[in-house]
Amino acid sequence: MIVVMETTATQEQIDHMTERVRKLGLKANVIVGTERTVIAAIGEKREDTKDSLASGPGVSSVMPIIAPYKMASREVRPEPTQVQVREFRAGNGICGVMAGPCSVESEEQLMSAARAVKAAGATALRGGAFKPRTSPYSFQGMKEEGLKLLAAAREETGLAVVTEIMSTDDVELVAKYADVLQIGARNMQNYRLLEAVGNVDRAVLLKRGASATMDEFLLAAEYILNEGNENVMLCERGIRTFEDHTRFTLPLASVPYLHRKTHLPVIIDPSHGTGHTYMVPDMAVAAVAAGADGLIIEVHPDPENALSDGYQSLEFNQFQATMDRCRVVAEALGRSMG
Numbered sequence: 001m002i003v004v005m006e007t008t009a010t011q012e013q014i015d016h017m018t019e020r021v022r023k024l025g026l027k028a029n030v031i032v033g034t035e036r037t038v039i040a041a042i043g044e045k046r047e048d049t050k051d052s053l054a055s056g057p058g059v060s061s062v063m064p065i066i067a068p069y070k071m072a073s074r075e076v077r078p079e080p081t082q083v084q085v086r087e088f089r090a091g092n093g094i095c096g097v098m099a100g101p102c103s104v105e106s107e108e109q110l111m112s113a114a115r116a117v118k119a120a121g122a123t124a125l126r127g128g129a130f131k132p133r134t135s136p137y138s139f140q141g142m143k144e145e146g147l148k149l150l151a152a153a154r155e156e157t158g159l160a161v162v163t164e165i166m167s168t169d170d171v172e173l174v175a176k177y178a179d180v181l182q183i184g185a186r187n188m189q190n191y192r193l194l195e196a197v198g199n200v201d202r203a204v205l206l207k208r209g210a211s212a213t214m215d216e217f218l219l220a221a222e223y224i225l226n227e228g229n230e231n232v233m234l235c236e237r238g239i240r241t242f243e244d245h246t247r248f249t250l251p252l253a254s255v256p257y258l259h260r261k262t263h264l265p266v267i268i269d270p271s272h273g274t275g276h277t278y279m280v281p282d283m284a285v286a287a288v289a290a291g292a293d294g295l296i297i298e299v300h301p302d303p304e305n306a307l308s309d310g311y312q313s314l315e316f317n318q319f320q321a322t323m324d325r326c327r328v329v330a331e332a333l334g335r336s337m338g
Contacts, residue, residue, distance in 0.1 A: 001041050001049070001062055001064045001065060002062070002075065002076055003017055003039040003053050003059055004036065004038050004063065005036055005038065006036070006059070006060045007035060007036045009037060009060075010058065013056075013057045014037055014039070016057060016058075017039055017053070017057070017058065018030055018039055020052070020053065021041045024041070024045075024053075025043060025044070026041040026042060026044075026045065027041070027043050028041060029076075029225075029228075033077065036060070038077070040065070040076050041053065042070050042071070067261070068215060068218075068219060069215070069218040069221065069222040071225035071226060072222050072262045072264055073263075076263075077263040078263070079092075080259075080263050080265070081230070081263045082094065082265065083203050083232070083233050083265050085124070085160040085180055086123070086124075087158060087159075087160070087338075088124040088159075088160040088179075088180075089123070090294035090338065091233075091264075091265035091293045091294075092293075093335050093336065094293070094336055094338035095288055095293060095294055095295065095326070095335060095336070095337050096124065096265075096294040096295075097117075097122040097123060097295050097323070097337060097338070098122065098123075098125070098160075098205075098267075098296040098297070099113075099117040099120075099296070099297045099319060100113050100117055100122075100299055101126075101127050101298065102128055102131075102271075102298050102306065102308045102309035102313065103128045103142075103307050104127045104129050104142050104146035104150060106149075107149055109302075110127060110149050111149075111153055111156070112301045113125075113127075113299055113301055114153040116299065116319065116320075118159055119320075120319050120323045121327070121337055123159060123338055124160040124179075124180065125154065125157070125161055126163070126296055126297075126298070127146070127149075127153075127163055128163060129144070129150065130163075130164060130165070130166050130174075131308060132184055132186050146163075147173070147174065147176075148177065150177060151177045160179040160180060161180065162179070162182055162296070163182060164182040165178075165182065165183065166193075171193075171197060171200060175200050175201075178202065179202065179203065181197050181200065181203070181204050181205070182204075182235075183204060183205065183207060183220075185207045185210050185272075186209070188212055188216075188217070188220050189209060189216070189220055191220075191223055194223035194224050198224040198225070198226065198229040199227050199228070202229075202231075203231035203233065204224055204231065206220060206221055206224065206232060206235060207237050208234070208239070210240040210248065211240055214258070217234065218261065221262075221264060233264065233267050233294065234258060234262070234264050234266050234267065235266075235267040236252075236255070236258075236273070237269035237272040237273055238250040238251075238272055238274070246279065247272065247274060247275020248273055249273075250268070250269075252283075252286055252287060252290045252292075253290075255287065255290040255291050256290065256291060259291060265293035266292055266293050267293060267295065268284070268290075268294070268295055268296075269297075270283035270284045270287060270295065270297065271296070271312045272309075272312070275311065276312060277303065277312055277318070280298075280312065280322070281318065284297060284325075284326055285325045285326055288326045288329045288330050288333075288335075288337075289329050294338075297314060297322070299316065300314075301316065
């Protein structure tokens with residue numbers, strides 16, 4: 001349930017009610033809004049819990065949380081959350097852009113991509129050091145050497161680093177180098193991994209599973225939030241359907257739906273969502289028009305010879321043109337590209 005504090009509630013009263021929630025055997029999550037503070041009381045409740053909390057000092061009202069995802073729900077935090085990492089921002093009117101190669105392949109490849117996406121207006125560099133591949137014989141990534149190259153690219157360009165993490169064993173290592181930890185579609189319901197990144201002081205980009213429902217997606221985010229990490233972004237990267245003209249089916253209706261249900265920023269991945277280079281620019285622009293809080297786009301200096309996902313990667317000039325179009329749409333809607 002939600003303990004809604006009065007707009008005039010003092011910090012002492014908030015602290016008192018937080019402690020009262022804990023004494024009732026519930027987990028207390030304090031959320032400071034623009035107008036008032038609420039305390040989400042999570043856990044098994046007794047019959048007298050509501051009355052006990054409602055009588056507390058500085059309390060305006062106590063309401064049940066109807067949604068199964070408690071911390072991610074708009075019921076708990078009506079205002080949209082903005083995630084900020086270095087110069088990258090996503091949410092609350094800002095559409096942040098993460099761009100770069102699918103895989104880190106070499107210093108020359110990564111540095112050229114980092115400089116190009118920075119020049120075009122991206123504020124975060126994506127690049128896979130650990131790569132989950134369908135075949136064990138495919139390129140698996142440069143691992144820690146790739147992470148070091150990403151950190152070097154950040155040092156030169158100032159771009160925030162976004163990279164995928166695949167195992168709880170790698171959390172400490174990847175967090176040492178990255179600013180944003182990406183949970184890939186295959187790991188969306190790897191609950192131990194979700195809990196692990198929830199305990200790290202890094203933003204998390206959670207990708208929707210290829211067959212996951214929206215409730216499953218939001219409950220996966222709940223695992224991270226429940227551990228105390230509030231810097232979570234939801235990424236729609238397409239779902240598996242009977243269609244075969246695209247790699248996946250990219251449902252842009254996810255953007256307004258998720259905005260209605262959750263305060264978390266919604267990121268769109270038009271690269272995986274389509275699987276075809278020629279479709280990526282149009283779907284990126286459409287995502288901005290739909291209200292997306294961010295984009296993650298694959299960009300490579302030589303897509304034809306990329307070690308992974310070259311068929312859906314943009315060349316530098318294509319990415320620049322895409323960013324120019326996205327800016328026009330964002331500005332027309334009173335938003336900005338961050």
